[in-house]
Amino acid sequence: MIRWAYAFIDRPRGRFPQACAFWSAVTGTRLSEPRGAAGEFVTLLPHGGADACVKAQAVAGPGGAHLDLAVDDIAVTAGEARALGAAAVFAEDGLEVLRSPGGVLFCVVPWSGEKSRPAPVTAPDGAVSRLDQLCLDVPSESYDAEIAFWTALTGWESTVGVLPEFHRVTPPADLPVRLLLQRLASAGPAGAHLDLACSDPDAVRTWHESHGAVFVSRGATWLVMRDPAGLTYCLTGRDPETGRLPSRRSAG
Numbered sequence: 001m002i003r004w005a006y007a008f009i010d011r012p013r014g015r016f017p018q019a020c021a022f023w024s025a026v027t028g029t030r031l032s033e034p035r036g037a038a039g040e041f042v043t044l045l046p047h048g049g050a051d052a053c054v055k056a057q058a059v060a061g062p063g064g065a066h067l068d069l070a071v072d073d074i075a076v077t078a079g080e081a082r083a084l085g086a087a088a089v090f091a092e093d094g095l096e097v098l099r100s101p102g103g104v105l106f107c108v109v110p111w112s113g114e115k116s117r118p119a120p121v122t123a124p125d126g127a128v129s130r131l132d133q134l135c136l137d138v139p140s141e142s143y144d145a146e147i148a149f150w151t152a153l154t155g156w157e158s159t160v161g162v163l164p165e166f167h168r169v170t171p172p173a174d175l176p177v178r179l180l181l182q183r184l185a186s187a188g189p190a191g192a193h194l195d196l197a198c199s200d201p202d203a204v205r206t207w208h209e210s211h212g213a214v215f216v217s218r219g220a221t222w223l224v225m226r227d228p229a230g231l232t233y234c235l236t237g238r239d240p241e242t243g244r245l246p247s248r249r250s251a252g
Contacts, residue, residue: 002077002154003111004070005177007134007194009056011229013040016058018212019229025211026196027054027131028121046118053118053176054131063231065192066104067134067177069154070111077153078108084149101149102142103190117176120197120240127203130240133195135180142190143167143183150179163220170243178243193231195222197238204235221245 011019020042024031029044029052040058055068071077078096082088085101096108120130138146150169151158156179157170169179180195198204201223205215212228221237238245 002069002071002156002171002175004051004114005053005171005175006068006070006109007054007131007177008066008068008107009054009194010059010065011056011063011227011231013058013060015229016040016056019227019231020056022211022213022228023054023056023131026121026129026208026213029054029118048119050116050118051114053114063229065134065194066106067179067192068107068109070109070114072111074108074110081108081153084152085145086149086153100146100190102136102138102146104136104138104146104192115174117174123204123207125203125207127207128199128240129196129204129235130243131194131196132176132240132243133178133180133197133236133238135182135193135195135234137182137184137191137193139184139187139190141187143181146190147181150181154179173242194233195236196234197240197243198235199240201235201237208235 009019009023020031024044027044029046032043032045035041042056043052044054045052074096078098081098086098089099090097094110097105099105120128122128147167154169159168161167165183167181171178205223208225214226216224216226216232223235224232225235226232
């Protein structure tokens with residue numbers, strides 16, 4: 001059983017301090033003390049006694065994002081994932097790294113009693129946002145298999161989006177991170193990026209730009225942004241409390 005979920009921000013080592021400062025600012029969190037042999041891991045700690053659901057990692061490559069699933073029994077969940085088609089990548093005490101059938105990396109970790117979802121963040125101008133979604137960018141040839149995999153592994157609500165290139169895998173309301181699968185129009189490796197639910201994406205854009213983000217493009221109900229580490233993420237017009245669109249205009 002999945003007890004909690006973490007969105008993991010993977011950023012290039014050379015830009016890691018800038019990335020941590022940015023994401024801490026726009027999520028209203030403070031950074032934990034660094035962990036790991038080279039200080040490559042930090043947790044973004046929410047205020048007010050809530051449990052963390054976002055972590056960051058300095059990586060040697062270009063970076064991206066991944067999901068950590070916190071469970072009662074790592075061996076059982078990892079075994080279920082392998083039975084569903086995932087490939088084992090790495091394992092050590094308290095961690096197993098796997099790759100989904102479509103090529104998306106994720107981790108299975110022990111549940112440490114997390115249960116209190118952090119509140120949304122309010123910008124100085126009153127705009128509200130919450131980092132609450134990991135979007136899996138999946139090539140078309142593995143899209144259907146990836147939907148089946150994540151639906152079966154999580155047991156979460158699985159629904160087709162209004163736009164045909166999106167599919168939602170939504171956890172119970174008390175879990176902090178949901179999944180959106182996006183079918184890529186072109187061939188290429190699978191990956192993932194972060195999505196924030198925003199009461200006003202344009203207002204949140206302005207706030208993020210004040211912390212060093214750069215606007216990239218505009219979609220139907222989302223804005224594509226680039227953080228100070230050079231990686232893209234999206235500001236989506238979803239309700240920061242429920243994670244859903246205010247109307248069924250789109251699937252983000």
